[in-house]
Amino acid sequence: MYEEKILTCLVENYRKSKKDAGKNKTNRRTQVKPEKLYRKYRANDGDFEEISKLNQAAEELSKKGFVTRETETFGTQLQCICLIDERVQDIERYLTDKYGYTSKDRKLEKLQELVVKYQNASSICKKECAILAECVENRKIPKNIEELDNILKAAAFIEENQEDLYIRETSMKIYGDSKFFENETLQPVCSILRKYSDRNADDELSDEILLDYHIAKEPQKLCIKGNVIINISGKDVDVSGFYEGIEFLASDLVNIQSVKLMAPGFMTIENRTAYLRYHAENMVTFYLGGYANRYQRDFLKLVYASNQDAAYKHFGDIDAGGFWIHHNLCEVTGINFELFGMSVDELKNSEYAMCLHQLSDNDRNRLQELKIMDTYAEVVHYMLEQDVKLEQEIVSLDLMKRSAEVVLQTDS
Secondary structure: HHHHHHHHHHHHHHHHOOOOOOOOOOOOOEEEEEEHHOOOOOOOOOOOOOOOOHHHHHHHHHHOEEEEEEOOEEEEEEEEEEHHHHHHHHHHHHHHHHHHHOOOHHHHHHHHHHHHHHHHHHHHHHHHHHHHHHHHOOOOOOOOOOOOOOHHHHHHEEEEEEEOEEEEHHHHHHHHHOOHHHHHHHHHHHHHHHHOOOEEEEEHHHHHHHHOEEEEOOOEEEEEEEEEEEEEEEEEHHHOOOOOEEEEEEEHHHHHEEEEEEOOEEEEEHHHHHHHHHOOOOOOEEEEOOOOOOOHHHHHHHHHOOOOOEEEEOOOEEOOHHHHHHHHHOOOOOOOOEEEOOHHHHHHHHHHHHHHHOOOOHHHHHHHHOOOOOOOHHHHHHHHHOOOOOOOHHHHHHHHHHHHHHHHHHHO
């Protein structure tokens, strides 16, 4: 047991060092302390048998010419075990033959094989393979090398996919196993996909990016309410008859001929609670849920095509995520959505004081780019100066309370 641990530890340390790349300017030895191999090596309650096994293994490896040992001046305890650098390749072969060890050189060969295999598989794979090629050149092994083949295989398939699929169907097509994608590679694959998009992990669930590639965990629904008429399959559906609005499957989009707003305004709402709470006679509302997915984008473009004179607004959290979602919404739809309920006034409202939160370091970093954009400059500067942000649910609740009070006053 200790033979393998000693040699593996020393070889790994050597391969991680500048010696391996030929950049070491000092003659520092590659070594390992015995307490790293057996934690209680120097402890009073250390197991004498374990300590003896470790000492014996080090002695045998010294006889093989793989290591040297340093012991206490007066005693037999090891101070450290040092690698004989010139024998590193011999040791790797020894470990491979006896313990099935994979050497760094073999890992680099495997990495190069992956680069060749996937560099032309898709545009994202090409970018990732360029990074991996640099790793090969610099003799650096990615931590996830064992999973890379499966990750790149999925990324290549997903980026090129044009078929509407559920996640488990996708997993079957890639791996022949319905659960492998969810259980093993979903997170790293989604991270790669998001890396080359303008989306941020803080603002959505990891798998939401898959919607851009026709892949969903379950059927996607679109939610709308207010005074609006949707013509679908030649029939008019008056949504105003449903107080809480309607939900319809994204697959029905192909059957919608037109969307006619009977109210002067149209507003997207970031969070579901705020969407459920908000009602206004002069506003048709649409639940967004975060970054607009491709189905939502297509529907919003359809709305705008027939109602370009309407007032388009967006209502979301007063934080970095809320503003980036709005920024992305305007970019991907080509519609100039005005901010609603996302100003300094809401942050200054004394009734919301207990709901204000401090900014995290990540918040501050993400607000830096926003503060130079005219649309967000005033509110973002205030947020940074006062160290505050606010979720929209308290704002929507307050708006509806005030609206109800106005109605009561009018009736009286």
